[in-house]
Every structure is written in C-alpha cells, then in structure tokens.
Amino acid sequence: MSRPRAAITALLAPVLLLGLAPPGAVGVDAPAGAGLLSDGFESGNTLAWDQRVPPLPVPDVFRFSDLDLRDPHVFVDVPGFGCLDVTDAAPPIGPSVNEQLETAVTTDDDGDGLLDLSLLLGFRPFSATAAGERLDAGLGDCPEPIGSTVCDWRIPPVPRTTRYDAPPAGACLQPHPGTTSGYTPGITTPFAPCVVSQPALVPFRLFGQTFELEAAQAGAAFLPGPVSTLSDGLFLGFLPEAVADTILLPPDLPIVGGQPLSILFPGGAGNCAPGDDRDTFEAESGWWLYFNYPADVVPFVGQ
Ligand SMILES: [Ca+2]
C-alpha cells in the first residue's frame, strides 16, 4: 500500500499550487516615464498607479491558513478499492485531498524550509469600507514554522493586481447558481462585514504548469475593529474543460499518471464517478472550482 499511498499524495499535492492572480496588472503598461500626475493618482483610482513609480503602498498581507476544496469533488479509481471520493474521506491508500491541502498550507513537508503552499492576498491597504481598492494576489515564500512565518512574494508567477470591495451588507461572494453538486459539507459564503475581489482571469499552477482560471474571485468575512483574521473565505474560478484536457498529470504517477487533469473531476474524460460536475461559462464547458479558506495577517518583507 505504500506505493499507491505515496502516489496519491504526490498526485494531489500539486492541486494546492494554485496561484491567485488576475490579468495583467492594471497600470503596468503605462508609458515609460509616466508619473503620479499622469496615472490617475488624483482620481483616487489606485489601480491606475504605475507600479514602476515608487513607493508602492505597503500592503496588508493575509496568508491562507487552510484550504478546502468543496466543489467539485475529486474521484479516483483505485485498483482494489474502486471509485473513491478522495476529497474529504481518507481513502485506504492515504490522506484525503483536503488533509493534504492543510498539510501543505501549514507545514514544510518537502523540507525546503518554506511552508509548502502559501497563498497571499495583499490589500493596499485593507479597508473595511473599500470600494475599488487595490488588491494584489499571488504565491508566497514563507519559512516554517507557520506560527512565526514572515512572507514575501514567490516570483514567478508575478503577483497580480485586481480591485476589491467591502459591501455594506449581505453576502460578499456566493457560488454561481446551478454550478454546484450538493456535496457535504456545503460551500461556506462570507457575509458582511466582508471583502470580495472583482472577477479576473488568473494564472493557476498545477504540476509546474500555469494555466488560466477564468473569472476568479476571493471573498472573506472579518470582525469589526482591527482586522488580523479573515474567516468564511471563499475562492472560486472557472477551469475550462479544454484546458484541463491539455494538462497532463506526471507520467510517473500510478493510477492516473500521464492522464489529463480532467480525469480527476466528475464529467471529465475517464473519471470514474457516476455524476457530472461540469458547468458552462461563456459557452465553454468546464468546472467552477470552489474552495473555502481562513486567512491570517502575516508580517511581509516584500513590495
Ligand atoms: Ca482543511
């Protein structure tokens, strides 16, 4: 059992390597030499700030302190065990996907001195009344242990810029109607006071390859007063099936090695589950991916 156990762990761990990041950072394409007076500073549109014009406001950085895939679920046809939902229930061959996600977020399992998966949200600045404020999102380099970690961006991929809002009431972010499959536990949604980023095309890293996740958003709730923790976090984005079909899992992985990523999700070619979790977005077939997360503010040494 040790071989398939390790294989499944290796297979699923890279799922954690998602990178939050919207499309080309707004403002970075400003003409060379553009200064504060020509980049929208006076308008209050901080998104228009040219990143090449220092100083960039120091961000309030929050790091995901856990990550749970809620929808779709991951099914793997394990010889001797059959078609298993390995999302939450620990399969006989090793930990579940979400157990592995937590391990990656909270420990340095691969021994390189850095927490294995660090997802950062950099608010510039964090505002409980934000309307179109700047948010940078990306992967981080954060040394272990988690309790005293200090983060910087991990580049590449470069962190990306979008905008975020803090709606005065109601839900900040919810699943798109008709795109979920009723798994338990359900998808937690953040309610005011909360923040939510605006939809953006984001790079998503998997097995060392980067592809785009469409219309991705991150939302989370917080308590009034100084904010050091985000709760009820929801991260969502659309993975086109055509993209998932072109991303091959590493050939040395047993069971699904060399197969397209889409084999992991119900409805994907070769997936063993009887259901079909695929959705349609802008005439494309694919999967809306839904993750829940909490996040904690972290000391930040980058820009
Ligand atoms: Ca978890």
Ligand SMILES: [Ca+2]
């Ligand atoms: Ca590590």
Ligand SMILES: [Ca+2]
């Ligand atoms: Ca779905």
